[in-house]
């Protein structure tokens with residue numbers, strides 16, 4: 001069964017009202033799914049690849065058919081604008097990305113673009129011209145799977161990129177970002193010019209699959225994102241003393257791995273001390289010299305620390321560093337730390353939350369707040385523009401996988417709440 005038939009299989013067509021058309025959304029999700037389709041029925045559309053370009057091209061055609069003014073910047077970001085019917089520049093923007101991880105799913109990204117487009121289609125079908133302008137955005141290379149980066153397009157329009165290191169990034173085939181950019185039809189100068197004055201954008205709102213199980217557990221089709229967590233990546237180096245595993249007595253060792261293990265074990269209990277939404281993970285580690293019969297002399301490990309509030313996230317960073325120091329002292333070894341990344345969490349305002357709550361209640365959906373642990377384009381745009389996010393239920397919480405699934409009923413509910421939310425801002 002193809003994606004469209006699968007989506008329509010259990011669709012409640014009574015959800016197609018107010019100009020919103022579930023069949024059209026299913027057809028478009030299906031058309032996009034065919035670009036870069038993998039053997040496992042997954043999606044393979046890396047940032048700035050010909051597949052990502054083809055997917056953007058297809059959406060551009062739909063945008064043009066819907067009467068939008070379509071532009072593309074030097075970072076490959078695509079914008080489709082519907083002019084509002086009252087004077088002034090105020091614009092509401094919504095969108096997401098169409099790139100994927102290798103063998104990813106068909107909802108992460110495309111859903112945010114197509115729900116925004118469906119809002120425009122619904123207005124068109126009911127002869128509504130919004131009072132304020134509405135702009136749909138497709139951001140380039142959100143996932144970053146190709147160049148080990150991510151948020152390339154949203155970073156470019158907000159000017160939050162380190163351009164020189166970005167241009168030097170290399171993909172799996174040894175090609176630099178700059179080379180790939182040229183092949184894509186842009187260049188460094190145009191890429192830098194993608195930075196845009198966003199002062200006219202009153203609000204950015206992104207619909208995205210939850211990639212977690214909270215909505216599924218609560219049996220709700222959509223949820224309100226309480227805030228978008230900002231990650232901090234910390235590299236820690238524990239320095240002990242390498243020695244012979246046979247000749248060094250147990251009471252005369254400086255084993256870096258024993259200390260690191262105690263650290264990893266104890267990190268788990270720290271997040272709940274600062275906030276119920278905070279998380280910390282040690283997901284990567286190197287042991288030196290890494291020999292069967294050698295006492296570990298050095299351990300390098302990485303801690304990923306996140307929360308949706310900056311103050312509690314930063315307190316957690318402090319707790320993690322204190323813990324590392326305390327454990328190193330106890331084991332008579334030393335530890336150093338180096339912060340590799342620190343992105344501000346994006347709070348979502350109380351006013352926007354209240355508007356979203358009203359929208360949910362109007363659609364008979366109990367408003368449930370869900371934190372976004374993962375980064376999204378909304379996290380980058382949210383540093384400059386008031387931002388909101390709506391999550392759509394993910395089956396089994398699976399994402400970045402061909403099994404990624406959101407029912408058409410839930411996707412269409414995503415369109416309804418998005419549309420009503422935007423309309424509430426137009427008044």
Ligand SMILES: [Zn+2]
Pocket residue numbers: 097108109142208376
């Ligand atoms: Zn995404």
